[in-house]
Amino acid sequence: MAKGIFITGTDTGVGKSIASATIALLLRRQGHKVGVMKPVTSGCLERDGKRISEDAELMAFGAGIELTPDCTPYLLMAPLAPSISAEKEGVRIDFGVIKEAYQRLAAEFDYLIVEGAGGLMVPLAGGLLMSDLAQHLGLPIAVVARPNLGTVNHTLLTTFSARNLGLVVKGVIVNRYPEEPDEVSAYAPHLISSLSGALLLGTFPEVAGEDDRARVSAVADRLEREPETAIMLREMFG
Ligand SMILES: Nc1ncnc2c1ncn2[C@@H]1O[C@H](COP(=O)(O)OP(=O)(O)OP(=O)(O)O)[C@@H](O)[C@H]1O
Ligand SMILES: C[C@H](N)[C@H](N)CCCCCC(=O)O
Ligand SMILES: [Mg+2]
Known part of the structure; x- marks a missing residue:
């Protein structure tokens, strides 16, 4: 049975897909079989008549696998809150369907990275x-x-809500951390780790790259050189 993690964010667009794909790539480079799942996509693409989740594709790139239907059970067109995207298509998102897909994937892989959509609420x-x-x-x-x-x-709103709802918070990843942090960014990880009650799992650097795959590879290359990365992965899945 795979060790799983649910990657959420403080908002949409904060870098959940980049972080998820990077974690998948780091684990793959360690020789593990990594599965990925994007249970609900709102704002999917259509390619050759098929609906596509770009987020799932990026994670699959990191994991080095082909996507199967279980990886993306709900592919919704409208880039809106998923409940609305689903309603527009007359679809009802069924947690039972997602869980069955999750369990089939979990039986196949060592690790399973699951990306939410937007934030936790x-x-x-x-x-x-x-x-x-x-x-x-x-x-x-x-x-x-x-x-x-x-x-x-x-971040505190997210970690406090999560804990109040009984979720286990493995920690926080501060993403797009600048090469030369200004005073705001210099203080942020410290404030988050001291006040959120959650571990600072890591800071993922802001990188250049011509597309998201290049960015994921660049972030993973940087993290792989840092000894803290092994600790991050242990804390995340331990
Ligand atoms: N570490 C990084 N370095 C450089 N650019 C980044 C980094 N992380 C994210 N980005 C940029 O931010 C964009 C949004 O990131 P991403 O798609 O991972 O967000 P998300 O939280 O998954 O969004 P959504 O809620 O739509 O799923 C990326 O396409 C990329 O351009
Ligand atoms: C379209 C976007 N990229 C995500 N898939 C969905 C984000 C929903 C956010 C809803 C909200 O918090 O207001
Ligand atoms: Mg995403």
């Missing part, structure tokens, strides 16, 4: 939120956060 169906899905899957969460002003508030 994003609505999925009938009052159920992303946090409920993490709970239903029985997964601990890791929170991806920004390094810039406002992140302390957003």
